[in-house]
Amino acid sequence: MFNPRLVLAAFATVVLAAACRPEPPPPATPEPTGPTPAEIEAQRVADSIAAAEAAKREDERQAQQAQREMEQRARAARETLGEMVYFDYDESVLTSETTDKLRAKLEVLRGCPSVRLRMEGHADERGTSEYNIALGSERAQSVSEFFTGFGLAGARFATVSYGEERPISQGSNEAAWARNRRVEFVITAGGNDLGRCQG
Amino acid sequence: MKRSSSSPRINSRKHRERWSVAHTCLPVLLTVAAPCAAAGQENETAIPGVDLHSVIEERDVPPIAIRPLAVLGEDAGLAREIEGIIARDLDYSDRFRVRDSLPAEFAGEGVQYALWEQFAVDWLVTGTIEPGTGGGLSFAVELHDIVFGSLKAKATFPLPARDHPDFRLAVHSVSDAVAEWVTxxxxxAATRIVFRMQAFGETSGREIYIVDFDGENLRRLTWDRSIATSPAWSPDGMRIAYGSFKSGFPLLYELNLDDGQDRLLVPEGRGQPDMPAYHPDGNTIVFAIVGDGPEGLFTYKIRDGCCLKRLDGSRPKDVSPSFSPDGEMLILTSPRLGSATPQVYKQPAGGGDAELVSPYRYGEGGYFTDPDWSPCGDRIAFAGGIGGRRQANRFHILVADVEGGGNRLLQLTREGNNEDPSWASNCRHIVFQGTRSYGSGVFIVDTVTGRTRLLVPNVKAEDPDWSPILAENGVVR
Known part of the structure; x- marks a missing residue:
């Protein structure tokens, strides 16, 4: 609460007191002094804490960056491995486009010996469902044989065929069929190592 | 003397009516030229290796009637239901023309043969339903020969109560007995068909379903929310073998229809087993393995739980095996001719050289799959792709003589897409999955008259398999 009368009274008191005070002595020239050993010690501690914290922050930053890079590498490797490959009608022969994709996977697999893959073969709806189980299997196996042909251990690869049972495109036209004639890749082991692998 | 067919007799009848086959261009026979260019079938590309000429096979089928059944101590609705089941069974047998709309004066005691003769029937079924033992029913049936004016046969059949799950199956078996008396x-009729399809209301997966001969009683057998494949009946009609991904990996299972128990059928071996079929002994199954490990056709003794064996002479990608009715031979699909084109082969069941059954013409090999051996042993049904293998997304149902080596073929379908044929135990009817402009479903075709009916409409069913006889003379197995 602001009371103008009280303020006025306080001002008057201050003026009167000043009028009654004697002349003060001139101030002594201050003797120049360095920091005390205690202050130096305190500064040293503070500096070293700051340095440690900075180093820690830098470490964390680097670790985070390394983590990010690892995650990026892992994600990229995962994407490379997971990319589907496609086939011609009633064929399990690898096309050049498919071979390019498989070479990229091969690089990842070479650098990551702990990674295991399951190849899932699929067929389009044409032909009978039982024959298409065999066709899907043959597609998955040509992919498996591509990898083992480059010296990778066969034990790292398993195949399964879904035939025409799991279309990703529902239509009955060439575009849908082309998307359905495929091999999908599932990482069954070593997925956590993907970011740390060489290459 | 037992008449095996009534045709000679009814040919002599002055009121004989020729029952001309529905879709008169069916069936279609290779190497037999006959005038039936009619019907203006859409001119599709031919099936490679199959030269089709049409032949009208006209059949006289005798008219038959069922007099309203008498009911003692039961409601009339029961009698109407039984009449309805039997009348439809006789119609679906493709051996009779069932007369309906009987004049009221034809009911009542006794059979006035002259009256029925004027009504132009050759055969008359009469019957009485009474309460039977154990809460069931007793059904006394008579078959009258109107032409000769005499009682041809009679018998009394036990039936389960109307609300018993086996009631309809038992009534079907009475229809089968009546058909046997005449023919x-x-x-x-006392059979069922198993198949697989996407469950109603679901957008993925395949479950096993079962349906009665007349399309009634459609039931779901598996609830795995997985992909079930290739269901097959055991020879005793009590079990169904099938493949499933329900464990996460494809394996073979057997469902016991009695207690609903499901068991792993082949607990050993590598790779992906699929397409099981029973040997007539009920102990051995044959199936295909694709994938990792040795591929080809394998047998396993399911009762003994042992003896996984790869068949000598089988090759990778041999699929869809099944036994001949004597168990001596196998029929299978294989792309072994070099190109990927699958063909149908027969092979000794113990292993050995395979022999081509489907028609193969060098340089234009067709696409032939899904063979099924007739229970009589003399014929094989399979699906043949229209056009070369590059276009083959539509198939027709074909029947070949085993001895003819694919040179004599019957084409049973002319429309849409048709796959997965399976014979009935009468060696005459075939069930298959079909797609028409109006939708997909399970169809039955008569190989004699070519008459086709829709068993289950509006379902995208696959791999139908026809059961053995499940009930005889009112008694369900």
């Missing part, structure tokens, strides 16, 4: 050959 000498038992009907196949």
């Amino acid at each position: 000498g050959e038992r009907g196949v």
Whole structure:
């Protein structure tokens, strides 16, 4: 609460007191002094804490960056491995486009010996469902044989065929069929190592 | 003397009516030229290796009637239901023309043969339903020969109560007995068909379903929310073998229809087993393995739980095996001719050289799959792709003589897409999955008259398999 009368009274008191005070002595020239050993010690501690914290922050930053890079590498490797490959009608022969994709996977697999893959073969709806189980299997196996042909251990690869049972495109036209004639890749082991692998 | 067919007799009748086959261009026979360019079938590309000429096979089927059944101590609705089941069974047998709309004066005691003759029937079924033992029913049936004016046969059948789950199956078996009295050959009404399809209301997966011969009683057998494949009946009609991904990996299972128990059928071996079929002994199954490990056709003794064996002479990608009715031979699909084109082969069941059954013409090999051996042993049904293998997304149902080596073929379908044929135990009817402009479903075709009916409409069913006879003379197995 602001009371103008009280303020006025306080001002008057201050003026009167000043009028009654004697002349003060001139101030002594201050003797120049360095920091005390205690202050130096305190500064040293503070500096070293700051340095440690900075180093820690830098470490964390680097670790985070390394983590990010690892995650990026892992994600990229995962994407490379997971990319589907496609086939011609009633064929399990690898096309050049498919071979390019498989070479990229091969690089990842070479650098990551702990990674295991399951190849899932699929067929389009044409032909009978039982024959298409065999066709899907043959597609998955040509992919498996591509990898083992480059010296990778066969034990790292398993195949399964879904035939025409799991279309990703529902239509009955060439575009849908082309998307359905495929091999999908599932990482069954070593997925956590993907970011740390060489290459 | 037992008449095996009534045709000679009714040919002599002055009121004989020729029952001309529905879709008169069916069936279609290779190497037999006959005038039936009619019907203006859409001119599709031919099936490679199959030269089709049409032949009208006109059949006289005798008219038959069922007099309203008498009911003692039961409601009339029961009698109407039984009449309805039997009338439809006789119609679906493709051996009779069932007369309906009987004049009221034809009911009542006794059979006035002259009256029925004027009504132009050759055969008359009469019957009485009474309460039977154990809460069931007793059904006394008579078959009257109107032409000769005499009682041809009679018998009394036990039936379960109307609300018993086996009631309809038991009534079907009475229809089969009546058909045998007339034709000498038992009907196949007391049978069921198993198949797989996407469950109603679901957007993925395949479950096993079962349906009665007349399309009634559609039931779901598996609830795995997985992909079930290739269901097959055991020879005793009590079990169904099938493949499933329900464990996460494809394996073979057997469902016991009695107690609903499901068991792993082949607990050993590598790779992906699929397409099981029973040997007539009920102990051995044959199936295909694709994938990792040795591929080809394998047998396993399911009762003994042992003896996984790869068949000598089988090759990778041999699929869809099944036994001949004597168990001596196998029929299978294989792309072994070099190109990927699959063909149908027969092979000794113990292993050995395979022999081509489907028609193969060098340089234009067709696409032939899904063979099924007739229970009589003399014929094989399979699906043939229209056009070369590059276009083959539509198939027709074909029947070949085993001895003819694919040179004599019957084409049973002319429309849409048709796959997965399976014979009935009468060696005459075939069930298959079909797609028409109006939708997909399970169809039955008669190989004699070509008459086709829709068993289950509006379902995208696959791999139908026809059961053995499940009930005889009112008694369910």
